[in-house]
Amino acid sequence: MDRFVFLTVDGLSRGAVYAAFALALVLIWRAARVVNFAQGAMAVAAAYVAYTVSAATGSYWLGFVVAIVAGLLLGALVDRVVMRHVDHASPLNPVIVALGLVLLIQAVLGMVYGSEFRPAEAPFSRSALTVGGVAVLSPYDLFVFATIGVVVSGLAWMFARTPVGLRMRAAAFAPEVSRLLGVNVGGMLTFGWALASGVGALAAMLVLPTELGLHPHAMDLVFVSAFTAAVVGGLDSPPGAVVGGLVVGLVLSYVSGYAGSDLTPLAVLVLLLAVLLVRPGGLFAPVAARRV
Amino acid sequence: MSATRAALPPKQQLDERGGRPVDRRRGSTLLRHLAVVLAAGLLLVAVSYTVEPFRNFQLATVAAYFCATAGLTVLTGLNGQLSLGHGALMATGAYTAALCQTAFADRGMTGGWLLPLSLGAAIVGTVAVGAVVGVAAARLRGPYLAGVTLAVAVVVPALAVTFDGVFNGEQGLSVPVEPPPLSLGPYFPYERWQLWVTGAATLLAVLLLANLIRSRYGRTFRAVRDDEVAARLAGIHVARTQVLAFVVSAATAGLGGALLAVLAQSVSPGAFSLTLSLFLLMAVVIGGLGRLTGALWGAVLLVALPDLTHSLTEMLTLSPAVAQRLEGNLPLAIFGLTLIVVMIAAPGGVQGLLSRLGRAVLARGRARRS
Numbered sequence: 001m002d003r004f005v006f007l008t009v010d011g012l013s014r015g016a017v018y019a020a021f022a023l024a025l026v027l028i029w030r031a032a033r034v035v036n037f038a039q040g041a042m043a044v045a046a047a048y049v050a051y052t053v054s055a056a057t058g059s060y061w062l063g064f065v066v067a068i069v070a071g072l073l074l075g076a077l078v079d080r081v082v083m084r085h086v087d088h089a090s091p092l093n094p095v096i097v098a099l100g101l102v103l104l105i106q107a108v109l110g111m112v113y114g115s116e117f118r119p120a121e122a123p124f125s126r127s128a129l130t131v132g133g134v135a136v137l138s139p140y141d142l143f144v145f146a147t148i149g150v151v152v153s154g155l156a157w158m159f160a161r162t163p164v165g166l167r168m169r170a171a172a173f174a175p176e177v178s179r180l181l182g183v184n185v186g187g188m189l190t191f192g193w194a195l196a197s198g199v200g201a202l203a204a205m206l207v208l209p210t211e212l213g214l215h216p217h218a219m220d221l222v223f224v225s226a227f228t229a230a231v232v233g234g235l236d237s238p239p240g241a242v243v244g245g246l247v248v249g250l251v252l253s254y255v256s257g258y259a260g261s262d263l264t265p266l267a268v269l270v271l272l273l274a275v276l277l278v279r280p281g282g283l284f285a286p287v288a289a290r291r292v
Numbered sequence: 293m294s295a296t297r298a299a300l301p302p303k304q305q306l307d308e309r310g311g312r313p314v315d316r317r318r319g320s321t322l323l324r325h326l327a328v329v330l331a332a333g334l335l336l337v338a339v340s341y342t343v344e345p346f347r348n349f350q351l352a353t354v355a356a357y358f359c360a361t362a363g364l365t366v367l368t369g370l371n372g373q374l375s376l377g378h379g380a381l382m383a384t385g386a387y388t389a390a391l392c393q394t395a396f397a398d399r400g401m402t403g404g405w406l407l408p409l410s411l412g413a414a415i416v417g418t419v420a421v422g423a424v425v426g427v428a429a430a431r432l433r434g435p436y437l438a439g440v441t442l443a444v445a446v447v448v449p450a451l452a453v454t455f456d457g458v459f460n461g462e463q464g465l466s467v468p469v470e471p472p473p474l475s476l477g478p479y480f481p482y483e484r485w486q487l488w489v490t491g492a493a494t495l496l497a498v499l500l501l502a503n504l505i506r507s508r509y510g511r512t513f514r515a516v517r518d519d520e521v522a523a524r525l526a527g528i529h530v531a532r533t534q535v536l537a538f539v540v541s542a543a544t545a546g547l548g549g550a551l552l553a554v555l556a557q558s559v560s561p562g563a564f565s566l567t568l569s570l571f572l573l574m575a576v577v578i579g580g581l582g583r584l585t586g587a588l589w590g591a592v593l594l595v596a597l598p599d600l601t602h603s604l605t606e607m608l609t610l611s612p613a614v615a616q617r618l619e620g621n622l623p624l625a626i627f628g629l630t631l632i633v634v635m636i637a638a639p640g641g642v643q644g645l646l647s648r649l650g651r652a653v654l655a656r657g658r659a660r661r662s
Contacts, residue, residue: 035435091434097635104628110621227439262454265447
């Protein structure tokens, strides 16, 4: 039972990060109909910037803020310089370009920082507090939950309640009409990319201390897990992404706890395939309408 | 479909009985391809005698990559299915071949027929895996398919570590390969033999692919890529066609992986990382999607670019640490950048540019003559 509680909390903490990362994927998918396969690489790049700043100044929090800012800028840059110019006629094209970005970013990181693992420090202790003799939550888990909670509710508030959020939704769902009504559609798209990339960078900062450390490929498996989370929830649904992230986190935690951590990659693949084959639109998909 | 029909060359005429367009060249397709392949084979043999052993080894590597890229270009270019998992399929072929060769060597079996047998087993093993992935892939579109195959690419190499009793974890397996047969003479260079073996296997695979592309199946592949609804209306079983394309492509990827394993005489999960899958995709895109010649250009690039950057870093006289970082990553950066630029500026790739250039030269020649 103790083990179950521990694994559940661990899974939820991991899942919260996947949820944020999946949310970043969903943001871009909704805005631009592109699954950003470069998300992981972009987030690692932001984390490396944070690492440099933290190493130079000795302050974790400065690095943390810098990572998010770097993520925002990188997202805007990627949209303005690359993605905007891609022909979206075939859905293959943006995917291939994003993969080109993955190669490029990882190679540049490898050239600048080398490809050895660098330690990623956690701002709080990762050893669990015990409640009534059962190890439950570590301060770091609490920090993760709080941060992700703030981000998710902030995004929800922004999309539902603010003029910017309204414009973003309008630009995504009816670009032509919104342009006629005076919405800066291109600007909204860039803002969406920046926002998503910033959230991705934040997720990377939260997940890296729990993994092996900083490495150009550190987010590969996290990306696959987050993609699975986004698919579980349905690529179009932000609440779905959050729930999907928690589900994936729990499943992976149980698999690695009860069956061995070597099996987690396989579990991701099986989960992804199962969801796509049984319910391709995700658990929260509306009834599919087919365009003829 | 209408676009393809409009582009038919004027040589095609209506068959008086069936009323269907018939390509005059069609009866000789097999012979034409055979002639090209024979010429290429003879050229390879001639080249293998003139260049140094290391170049022979590089050419053999190009041949092994060509096998995989040709299969990928059939899948992605002709059938419109994006696979990021071909590195994993190559790994399947490579590990199957390694296990077979080890089993043969352990039992003390020798003979020239063992290597083709291992390669065949590698193809069968990869076809089995490819069929499983292909059945799933046939139900998926666009980013979903990309995501699943990406997961395959990340997960399958990790399995080598999970089941390290069979696959020996990160170290991988060694692949015992027999020396060239004695009938070729006692001092026959090993690299030349490698080039012959991989070249022969690849040419055979490419010959089959080229014929497949020109056959009824090739046309159904393209029809499904261009418009699924129209293809279905024309009586094509879309899912079956997609699975078939995936299986064919997996078979060549498996053969390519097995050839790489035989060349390197070892397999390890590090050699079949996600980066390899991205490399393959990039190679066919830069070469020109949907064209076998484009796949060849891509395979050449895959071998030539790291070699070029190696000589570049040697020229620059850098400190060893910097040189090592550059050497591993500069080709990746160039590949990534080229991929982005090609996708934005020249979606036809190298072969598209060459064809356009060729047509322009021809047109100019014609204009001059008239």
